Amino acid sequence: MAEPVLALRGLRKRFGGLAVTEDVSLDVAPGEIHAVIGPNGAGKTTLINQISGVLAPDAGRILFLGRDITRLKLHRRARLGLARSFQITSIIPDFTALENAALAAQAGEGTSFRFFRPAGKEAGLNRAAMVALEQVGLARRANTPAGAMSHGEKRQLELAIALATQPRLLLLDEPLAGAGPEETERLIGILSLLRRRYAILLVEHDMQAVFALADRISVLVYGRLIATGTPAVIRQNAEVRAAYLGEDDIPLAAAPC
């Protein structure tokens, strides 16, 4: 198997007496969508926070492209190509979609924001921004102020902002949250087009989407991984079924074709 883009090894985090991440090891392979699911409070956000650098683990290692980044600061991880898509909070409403994405492209280059840039450089950033907008189906809305966009379009723009930084790994924290049925379908289509081009770690509550998109799924319960496998394997796992007992959102039967 190719070297994983991301490898977690024996990660542990406690809040007081509460073990929120307990001996978690998992890999995200190049081009793979690896979903982490688990009941409310299982520790998914805490895990993502450790990977992106918001929280420091108590023990264990985080390897990114073979490099130990466990103690690296958040912005240095971002510069290495670890992009976390935040829920709309990183969008500047008065900027157009293109300007938002160009700003992210500039940040991805490691230079700080400047109002006045050499024209040639600006053209390069705008090109990178446009490619990112095309990847999420927003090219036609490039000159629309972000604040005037629908909720679903803002979610698409969030993805474009992450893509414009030229990431090697996308950390997607509930990319479908708050989206209606049509928007959800559109976002699932966009995410499936990103598969193979990017390594993606996906945390998402919409189980239909997770089972449709993920190459592999890891199941977190009380901070521990109880299973990792393909959707078909996870669907059959007795421990997973027990963990989700009483919740009717996990598609335990395969979706009809």
Ligand SMILES: Nc1ncnc2c1ncn2[C@@H]1O[C@H](COP(=O)(O)OP(=O)(O)OP(=O)(O)O)[C@@H](O)[C@H]1O
């Ligand atoms: N800063 C903190 N201090 C103390 N406890 C915390 C802190 N952050 C999270 N927790 C606790 O850790 C546990 C895991 O929380 P976390 O938000 O990571 O779970 P989650 O799987 O993302 O949940 P959800 O699906 O509801 O978003 C919960 O019991 C939560 O109350």
